[in-house]
Amino acid sequence: MGSHVAAGGFTFDKISVGGTWYWTVRATNVQNSSQLYQVADITSPFGKLAAVDVPIPGDVVLEMASTIAQLQEQLAPLLALVGSTPTSYSVTVTEGDPMLSIAAVPFQNAGAFGSFLTAVATPSAPWLSAAPPTVAGLNKNDQGQFTIRVNPATLFASGSPYVGYLNLQDNRNPPTTIPVTVTVTVRPRPSVLVSPASVFLSYSLTGPVSGGAVALSVTNSGPSGSSLTFSVTKVGNISPWMEFVPASGGPLVSGDSAIVTFSIVPAGVPSVPGTYSDSVLVSSPNASNGPVVVPVTLVVSP
Secondary structure: OEEEEEOOEEEEEEEEOOEEEEEEEEEEEOOOOOEEEEEEEEEEOOEEOOOOOOOOOHHHHHHHHHHHHHHHHHOOOOEEEOOOOOOEEEEEEEOOOOOEEEEEEEEEEOOOOOOEEEEEEEEOOOOEEEEOOEEEEEEOOOEEEEEEEEOHHHOOHHHOOEEEEEEEEOOOOOOOEEEEEEEEEEEOOOOEEEEOOOEEEEEEOOOOEEOOOEEEEEEEOOOOOOEEEEEEEEOOOOOOOEEEEOOEEEEEEOOOEEEEEEEEOHHHOOOOOEEEEEEEEEEOOOOOOOOEEEEEEEEEEO
């Protein structure tokens, strides 16, 4: 069998029944899809196959299939990570956290000139995924990227740590496989405890005199290993007479506390004696009991 490269593809020939048979194998790159191979321009010893009604000998058919396989091998893509991209990642999450992206994994087609890479990322665990799951249409030296995602919704501290694998695979035959290891440490949920349960402020219009600041203690009452971050916000935002600092805090390990100081804004105090109310929310995105409502009362005296 002979072969040579022509403008329209790779041309092959084989001596068989009646003389020499010729055909061309074309490789076509379909963007964002795959590489397609086509046998065309079949010429028998009696003329082009389209012009004569001649059956193709079995050994020629087998040789045609073999030439496609040879061309696939010559034009094979090769999945390779870019530079010093790591193949192992670790992340710490809290039970109930939303899905998060933990790393980007860049790769490239390091295969032959004319090759066309399709890369697929297959996770070994339901809490692990890649976005996108497939990248297709990469010519030689073109780059793509998978983003590793972890969904902690079904992960619990009691089963921590979790280890999963994202297997990156190309469309070679046999395929190249690059396993990426992901280790997830899961912390238990924190719990918000406030003391006192409500805040009382006072202000005298005579003087004027403020009754002073009030300290609110925010404690992580969750189990060992938990970590609490929190924010404090007004519920009705109808209290220009009140301010508090800080408006957020943490992280607090189990048993630790932070102080939020409430004080009066004199310019916002009503000029009419009476009792005025608002509330604040002490919230944590993954606490087991949040948000906690803290009533705030201001008593204005003459």
